Amino acid sequence: MVKSRGGGLVYRPTYIDKRTGERKAASIWWIQYSVDGIRFRESSNLRSQREAQAFLRQRLEAAAQGQPVSAKVGKATFENLAKILLDDYRANGRRSVKRVEDAVGHLRGFFAAIHAGQIKGDLIARYISSRQREGAAAATINRELGALRRAFRLTQSAGKVAARSEISLLAENNQRKDFFEADEYQAVVGQPTGVSKACNSDRVHHRMAYQLGDPYATKAPR
Secondary structure, eight states, X not given: OEEOTTSOEEEOOEEEOTTTOOEEEOSSEEEEEEEXXXXXXXXXXXXXXXXXXXXXXXXXXXHHTTOOOSTTTTOOBHHHHHHHHHHHHXXXXXXXXXXXXXXXXXXXXXXXXXXXXXXXXXXXXXXXXXXXXXXXXXXXXXXXHHHHHHHHHHHHHTTSOSSOOOOOXXXXXXXXOOOOOHHHHHHHHTSOHHHXXXXXXXXXXXXXXXXXXXXXXXXXXX
């Protein structure tokens, strides 16, 4: 058991050899560290003590930057993203779940079996090009990218990815520019009944849902 600079330690677990009865040390080094009072232990999958110590430092640096740390971080795939997204929509009874399922279907056709950490930059650009060749409109592609962006946000909150990919949306010719800000929304819904009716409460709620992260709350009636 060897303590590392900056906290934590690396060690090789011991076991009893059933054949000889001797206590032996495993060949793989493990690491142990604490974050916010929670102790973590995980295998480094390394046989070198020096490399295991470097692996421990990576975990400690990630924790210091506020990033999720666990053995599961970095192993998430597109299917993990899709499951968390769909589970969230279904659990919250969102009416747009069918459209999200459709978006996930298109995304899965391109990103299936790909690790979440690989879904970024050039790969996302290739997805956009692929959908454009299929004749998908910019608005449709944006709804799919919005679903992917929300999936990353939910997955990061669950501690299964260390960081979210930057996902930019396409320009839309019919893009609405009069969405409500949070303070404007509160001002409207707090008005007397007559004012709320004049503003069309359903439309207001729909627009706010878009701003709060629902990629399918974009076609609010005028």
